[in-house]
Amino acid sequence: MKENLGTVSADAVLSAGIERLQATGIPFKKAEYITDFAQKVKNGTFDLEGIWQKPDEEEIRELSALKGIGVWTAEMILLFCMQRPDVFSYDDLAIQRAIERVTIAAHHGGVHLAQSIAVGLVLYADNHRALAAHAGGGPGAGFQHGVQCFRL
16 A cells, blocks of 8 residues: 555545445455544544553453454554554454354363363463564564554
């Protein structure tokens, strides 16, 4: 998108319009969502700078209120773009399947298997938090990367 717009900003997205965004390979619906988001940033309905200062739950609520962004996507934005290590997506399909396996194993008497899977989930969550915290080189270091990922 940057090659076609020059700079990626709310103004550039809005002046390009949906058709020009589509010409870059973005599907129509996503081009609509991006344009809607750019409009909200431009008119101040969505505070792109202020979102960085809010608690995770509030950020997820505000992001998922945007067209085309659900709770899972908002959690992934916090985790990977904003480097928030304490975000753990319980709605993630892989995590749901693991929890389901624990429940099934426990129900069928496989207590040891259920405990092993549960321990694995806890270790996954701990490793996930540690990896996310260090992905950008520590607190604040990932901030610039996150801004690149998220700012219009």
